[in-house]
Amino acid sequence: MKTGRTYFVADLHLTDERPAATGRFFRFLQEEAAGSDGLYILGDLFEAWVGDDDDEQVAHDTARRLKALADAGTPVYFMHGNRDFMLARHYAARSGMTLLADPARIDLYGMPTLLMHGDTLCTDDVAYQSFRRRVRNPLTLALLRRLPFALRRRLARQARAGSESAKAAKPAAIMDVNGDEVVRVLRGQQVSRLIHGHTHRPMQHVHALDGHDCERWVLPDWYARWGYVVCDAAGCALRVEDL
Ligand code: MN
Secondary structure, three states: OOOOOEEEEOOOOEOOOOHHHHHHHHHHHHHHHOOOOEEEEOOOOEOOOOOOOOOOHHHHHHHHHHHHHHHOOOOEEEEOOOOOOOOOHHHHHHHOEEEEOOOEEEEEOOEEEEEEOOHHHOOOOHHHHHHHHHHHOHHHHHHHHHOOHHHHHHHHHHHHHHHHHHHHHOOHHHHOOOHHHHHHHHHHHOOOEEEEOOOOOOEEEEEEEOOEEEEEEEOOOOOOEEEEEEEEOOEEEEEEEEO
16 A cells, blocks of 8 residues: 655665664664655765675665565665765665666656755865766776775775865855756756755755746755655655654
8 A cells, every 4th residue: 555655865874883873764664665655765875885795784784675665566766975876786776776867857746856966066066076077987987896895995985084174174155055056957957846965954945936936855864863855746845853
């Protein structure tokens, strides 16, 4: 029996080092996502991902839980985030997840809705955008995939440490989405609803565009809190709770 609802999550940053978030996610799968019309994971499901040969316990457990959900009839979709952009077909198949491009435009109960991870909207962060273009280049990705697992993990740790110290030095506004870019994307994709994560600033925004209002839903991260956006034929709602 379907519930007539669709769930959206992002930025869970799952890792063996934070079992509380993992436990909450598995409970969410059981209590909310099960039986729903679909679960969309919009990037950064994992804290880090250097290849489908990832050996963390959480990677195995998550694959098993997601596969069970998909096998029970709830489609599970995954879009890459900036932490887990190397997640590939092999792990997606193990988890029963369908890979989505970023952006993805879906029909959500009759309303065209755009899904993104959200990092491409942060155009004020010029240094990050140039880093992103370099590492997401298919040639770079193909080279990275050929490196031994231990080396890939070391490179990812270095990149993360570099990004943490760069973030500490950046004004907060630079790491948020750029309003002009949001409007440009909404207009270009001809949608009046956008759901994304990445900024860890859960909120419902309204953007006035060409004489009508557009909704932008920002998903919460799962560090000290957890939550999702849930939509049905009547509309969407954001839920955020303490972990
Ligand atoms: Mn992100």
